[in-house]
């Protein structure tokens with residue numbers, strides 16, 4: 434049996450929801466390669482760590498963690514299913530729009546499309 438996987442973050446509940454994201458579907462945790470730990474969200478990481486979130490490589494296993502059953506899986510699985518492969522917990526579809534924040538491969542892709550700045 435694997436040891437329990439810890440999720441770091443602010444005001445976490447038992448399933449890994451944090452101060453910033455606390456809908457029923459916000460149970461997905463992200464792995465920071467520098468911390469070698471899972472965080473509830475990138476804002477939690479910014480509050481707790483003294484470095485930028487370190488993007489995980491696309492082929493790295495265990496990039497994501499289900500807060501409900503603490504099963505880790507990779508990005509491909511997440512994209513293909515949209516829910517936990519073990520307990521079927523649904524994940525927030527909005528998270529996929531933030532993929533560039535979390536996944537190095539997405540960031541590179543976006544590079545070609547140019548950078549967009551928000552107007553006031």
Ligand SMILES: [Zn+2]
Pocket residue numbers: 465466467468469478482484485486487
């Ligand atoms: Zn970190």
Ligand SMILES: [Zn+2]
Pocket residue numbers: 442443451452453454473474475476477478
């Ligand atoms: Zn958070």
Ligand SMILES: [Zn+2]
Pocket residue numbers: 499500501502503504517518519520521522
């Ligand atoms: Zn699960």
